Amino acid sequence: xxxxxxLPPWLEFFTFSNxxxxxxFVGCVLLGMSTGVLGCFAFLRKxxxxxxxxxxxxxxxxxxxxLLTGTKNPLIxxxxxxxxxxxxxxxxxxxVRHTRCKEDSALGMVLSVFFGVGIVMLTYIQRTGEAAQAxxxxxxxxxxxxxxxxxxxxxxxxxxxxxxxxxxAYKEFKVFSFDPEFAxxxxxxxxxxxxxxxxxxxxxxxxxxxxxxxxxxxxMLVTPAAGARYWTERLGVMLIAAGTFGxxxxxxxxxxxxLSPKMPTGxxxxxxxxxxxxxxxxxxxxxxxxxxxxxxFRFRRRTAEENVLRTLYLLGEPFEQWSDSYSxxxxxxxxxxxxxxxxxxxxxLIHKALVSEPAQGRxxxxxxxVTRAARVTRLxxxxxxxxxxxxxxxxxxxxxxxxxxxxxxxxxxxQRLAALLExxxxxxxxxxxxxRLQPGESGA
Amino acid sequence: MSPETxxxxxxxxxxxxxxxxxxxxxxxxxxxxxxxVAVVGPNGAGKSTLIKAIMGLVPLASGHVEVFGRPARxxxxxxxxxxxxxxxxxxFPTTAxxxxxxxxxxxxxxxGRPKRRDRxxxxxxxxxxxxxxxxxxxxxxxxxxxxxxVFLARALAQQTRVYLMDxxxxxxxxxxxxxxxxxxHDLREQGSTVVVVHHDLQTVPDYFxxxxxxxxxxxxxxxxxxxxxxxNLHKTYGGRSHLLSEVTERLRQKEWIGRQ
Numbered sequence: 001x002x003x004x005x006x007l008p009p010w011l012e013f014f015t016f017s018n019x020x021x022x023x024x025f026v027g028c029v030l031l032g033m034s035t036g037v038l039g040c041f042a043f044l045r046k047x048x049x050x051x052x053x054x055x056x057x058x059x060x061x062x063x064x065x066x067l068l069t070g071t072k073n074p075l076i077x078x079x080x081x082x083x084x085x086x087x088x089x090x091x092x093x094x095x096v097r098h099t100r101c102k103e104d105s106a107l108g109m110v111l112s113v114f115f116g117v118g119i120v121m122l123t124y125i126q127r128t129g130e131a132a133q134a135x136x137x138x139x140x141x142x143x144x145x146x147x148x149x150x151x152x153x154x155x156x157x158x159x160x161x162x163x164x165x166x167x168x169a170y171k172e173f174k175v176f177s178f179d180p181e182f183a184x185x186x187x188x189x190x191x192x193x194x195x196x197x198x199x200x201x202x203x204x205x206x207x208x209x210x211x212x213x214x215x216x217x218x219x220m221l222v223t224p225a226a227g228a229r230y231w232t233e234r235l236g237v238m239l240i241a242a243g244t245f246g247x248x249x250x251x252x253x254x255x256x257x258x259l260s261p262k263m264p265t266g267x268x269x270x271x272x273x274x275x276x277x278x279x280x281x282x283x284x285x286x287x288x289x290x291x292x293x294x295x296x297f298r299f300r301r302r303t304a305e306e307n308v309l310r311t312l313y314l315l316g317e318p319f320e321q322w323s324d325s326y327s328x329x330x331x332x333x334x335x336x337x338x339x340x341x342x343x344x345x346x347x348x349l350i351h352k353a354l355v356s357e358p359a360q361g362r363x364x365x366x367x368x369x370v371t372r373a374a375r376v377t378r379l380x381x382x383x384x385x386x387x388x389x390x391x392x393x394x395x396x397x398x399x400x401x402x403x404x405x406x407x408x409x410x411x412x413x414x415q416r417l418a419a420l421l422e423x424x425x426x427x428x429x430x431x432x433x434x435x436r437l438q439p440g441e442s443g444a
Numbered sequence: 445m446s447p448e449t450x451x452x453x454x455x456x457x458x459x460x461x462x463x464x465x466x467x468x469x470x471x472x473x474x475x476x477x478x479x480x481v482a483v484v485g486p487n488g489a490g491k492s493t494l495i496k497a498i499m500g501l502v503p504l505a506s507g508h509v510e511v512f513g514r515p516a517r518x519x520x521x522x523x524x525x526x527x528x529x530x531x532x533x534x535x536f537p538t539t540a541x542x543x544x545x546x547x548x549x550x551x552x553x554x555x556g557r558p559k560r561r562d563r564x565x566x567x568x569x570x571x572x573x574x575x576x577x578x579x580x581x582x583x584x585x586x587x588x589x590x591x592x593x594v595f596l597a598r599a600l601a602q603q604t605r606v607y608l609m610d611x612x613x614x615x616x617x618x619x620x621x622x623x624x625x626x627x628x629h630d631l632r633e634q635g636s637t638v639v640v641v642h643h644d645l646q647t648v649p650d651y652f653x654x655x656x657x658x659x660x661x662x663x664x665x666x667x668x669x670x671x672x673x674x675x676n677l678h679k680t681y682g683g684r685s686h687l688l689s690e691v692t693e694r695l696r697q698k699e700w701i702g703r704q
Contacts, residue, residue: 044536170556175546179532185499186550186602187520233537233582 013258020149021258027152028144028211028254029247030159032269033276035204035217036224036246037166037239038371041197043225044177044235049104050092050198052218053111055205057088059118062139063125072135074154074210081206088114089198111152115214142213144257149256155207162200166239172196173197174235211253213266219273220246227277230284249273302308303407304337304345306376310406311335312365313373317431322370325362374434380406381434388428395428450513452606452637453498453523458507460497462489466505467493469661478635480628480651482642482668485658486681491641492528493606494658499525506591510605521550524599526609528590534584541579544569547601564603569597572630574623589620596627607631607638614643625651625703648672 007015016022042048058081064074065080088110095106125136138146147155175183176193184190201221207219208217228241253269282290304310311334318324328342337345346363349355354369365373383405409417418424427433451474458471468490475481496502498509500516509516524547547569548562558566570576573593578586586594592612599607606654612624617701628651631638642648648655648668655672657663657680664671664679 046533171549171552171555171557174538175549178536178538178543178546179527181496181501181527181531182525182546182598183549184501185520185523185525186547188549229537233539233584235537235542417592418604432472 001395009259013255019225021254023149023152024144024147024257025251025254027147027155027159028250028265028269030156030250031208031211031248032220032224032248032250032253032273033243034159034162034246035208035220036228036244036249038050038162038200038204038243039221039223039225039246040228040235040239040242041177042175042201043229048088048218048222049107050199051205051221053092053107053114054085054088054202055208055214055217056111056118057085057114058082058205058209058217059139060084060114060121061087062209062214063121063136065120066125066136068119074151078154078158078203078206079211081209082202084114084201085205085230089202139209140213140214140215140266141264142209142211142216142253142269143261143263144211144254144265145261147210151210155211158203158207162204163243165196165200169193169196170236211250211265212262212269216266216270219270220249223273223277224249227273227280230280230287245273245276248276268433299407301345301348304341305349305352305354306407307335307337307403308342308345308349309365309369309373310376310380312355312363313370313377316365319388322365322373325356325359325364328360331363351354376406378434379409379414381431382421382424383409384427384429385421385433386417398428449477450477450510452512453639454510454513455494455498456507456510457498458509459505460493460502461505462493462502462587467660468497471507471658471662473656473662473665475637475639476654477637478632479637479653480632481637481639481654481656482648482652483656483658484638484645484648484680485663486640489680491658495525495610495639495641498608499523504666518664521602522604523606523608524602524604526595526599526607528610528614529595530590534586534591536583538583539579540575540581540583540586540590540597541566541570543583543594544597544601547598550602559625565603566597566601569600570594572600573597573627574619587617589616593620593623598626605634605636607636609638609640611641611643613640613647618624631666645677 011215012018013021013025016025027194039048042051051370061080061082061084062077063080064084065076068080069076070435091110092103092106093111095101096103099106101109122136122140135143135146167412172183172188175186175188176190176197180190183193187247204221205214205217208220212220224242225238227245228238231241232238249269249272253265256268257265280288282288285291308331310403311331312326313322314326314334315326315330328339328346331342332339346355349369350357353366354372355363356366356369380402383402384395384398387401388395389392392403424433453473453475455471455473458468459466460468467488471494483494485491493502495506498516500509500520511519541563544566545558545562548558548565551560552558567576567579570579573596575590575593575597578590578594583591583594596609596612599609613621616624628638628640632653640652642652649672652668654666655668656665657671657676659680664676
């Protein structure tokens with residue numbers, strides 16, 4: 001607070017001149033990182049809901065610990081939270097084993113019952129007037145700014161501990177998450193691994209209580225992992241990405257808490273994590289929605305191009321020469337598509353030098369265009385022949401299938417197909433199948 | 445292979461129950477060394493359960509399993525297990541080579557990382573199933589048959605002499621089927637014992653030496669030429685023993701919890 005020059009608070013934060021602020025910030029970053037990394041295993045094992053149930057189950061333990069000891073010592077609070085998390089986990093297991101309820105119902109029941117009991121206890125504490133000084137209500141939605149030194153130390157050390165355990169037992173966690181029965185088969189102590197993973201989640205929930213709160217803690221376990229999954233096909237990279245997302249979210253929560261100390265931090269951390277998830281979901285190169293839409297759109301464009309090429313080829317085929325040009329209405333007679341789409345497609349084909357510049361609104365294939373058109377026609381007819389000859393489908397049923405397959409066959413598949421059909425000359429409708437290379441053409 | 449050598453797998457009076465309902469009754473079987481054994485039976489006959497019981501993956505209501513004469517509990521890792529392909533989520537973020545490398549984990553120390561030698565073994569095993577060029581491929585991008593071959597390679601990487609395979613031929617393409625058959629023959633030549641849950645009765649005489657006909661209890665076990673007979677098949681598939689099913693149903697209602 002004793003700055004020589006006055007910076008606006010949103011900027012002053014980044015000077016980290018306030019040691020306490022820096023301390024809380026680092027704590028929240030570590031917390032986000034450890035929950036993000038740990039959450040990957042819950043996510044991959046499809047146990048995301050367990051984190052949510054455990055977080056809610058922590059509340060009665062927190063209240064009980066306070067009621068019994070009257071202190072807010074982080075280790076005592078954490079102990080209370082862990083005991084009640086364990087009771088919650090145990091209840092889930094018992095319900096699944098001894099009733100007809102499946103795991104999802106058991107999780108739902110445990111989550112709400114424990115949370116309800118917790119709220120009752122919290123209300124009781126508030127009635128007795130101790131809540132203001134205890135600040136227990138912060139445990140609902142978290143408040144990073146309320147963290148004091150010993151809280152941050154506990155949180156930081158345990159976060160690092162979680163990361164260390166994951167780093168150490170990476171191989172065991174990996175095989176256990178992928179194929180637990182196989183892991184048991186090679187003699188790994190799967191029951192112990194499962195208990196360690198559950199304990200780590202309980203610890204993560206416990207240390208996140210003050211900063212994130214019980215209500216939203218699960219999001220810090222699930223959301224970074226769900227976002228990270230979009231970027232990679234490697235578990236190691238996924239853990240690093242989820243850790244990074246979690247750290248960014250935790251950092252943002254601490255930042256907001258500094259700017260507006262009355263604001264709960266948990267929701268902000270969750271919003272940050274969700275924005276990162278949305279970015280991943282939309283833009284991640286292979287799995288993201290937009291790149292996939294783009295690939296889809298490109299494929300549709302190529303399909304339209306190849307359809308027009310094949311139409312021009314069919315028009316010239318009876319005369320075995322393709323220098324004649326055709327108007328768009330003539331083309332549309334053979335291949336129905338929206339007029340505007342035809343115009344756009346023709347423009348692209350001209351641009352690619354597959355169709356020559358129109359003369360009086362009439363279009364013709366270039367020499368290069370004839371080669372490409374012949375190949376598409378060849379693939380179409382090869383596929384029709386394959387369907388009729390090898391799969392014994394009636395000739396009048398095969399055209400529509402070939403319409404789709406002609407666009408996706410690779411040269412390698414084409415060769416295998418031709419070899420399988422013993423390099424045929426005619427399709428099922430007794431039309432010539434163009435050869436791999438047009439006579440007199442050099443393009444392949 | 446001297447006569448004194450204890451057999452690779454010996455199952456004594458094994459009974460397994462799911463939810464109070466016995467699914468395997470009094471199974472006694474000795475799988476002989478160096479043979480390819482098919483386990484055959486209708487759906488729900490307990491074939492997979494038998495495999496899992498031998499692996500120690502399901503609780504036994506009674507009986508015990510010995511591996512090379514020692515209790516199965518002490519010999520974990522001695523048997524390579526190939527679970528059904530559908531038992532895992534192939535969307536898991538990992539590569540084919542990584543999955544095969546998991547076959548080495550049992551030999552590594554706790555927390556130990558795979559070494560270069562383990563990678564070499566894993567790569568060799570992928571090659572043995574004709575999957576060398578797919579080592580770096582994300583597993584969700586493999587076809588069903590290729591995924592099955594990755595599972596087989598993972599078992600090979602364990603470098604053991606006993607293999608339990610749960611329906612490896614189920615839903616695979618012709619190339620994979622040929623690859624698996626070739627692999628089985630290789631394993632037999634090396635003196636390994638392979639027990640395969642199999643669903644295609646037609647290929648049993650071609651692929652296997654011994655056959656176990658199973659339907660809640662052992663209907664017959666022995667060399668294919670002797671026990672793979674129409675009468676035995678009829679006994680296995682021709683409707684379950686009505687009395688036995690009725691008794692198991694009653695046990696379920698009485699909340700039977702196993703002997704002793």
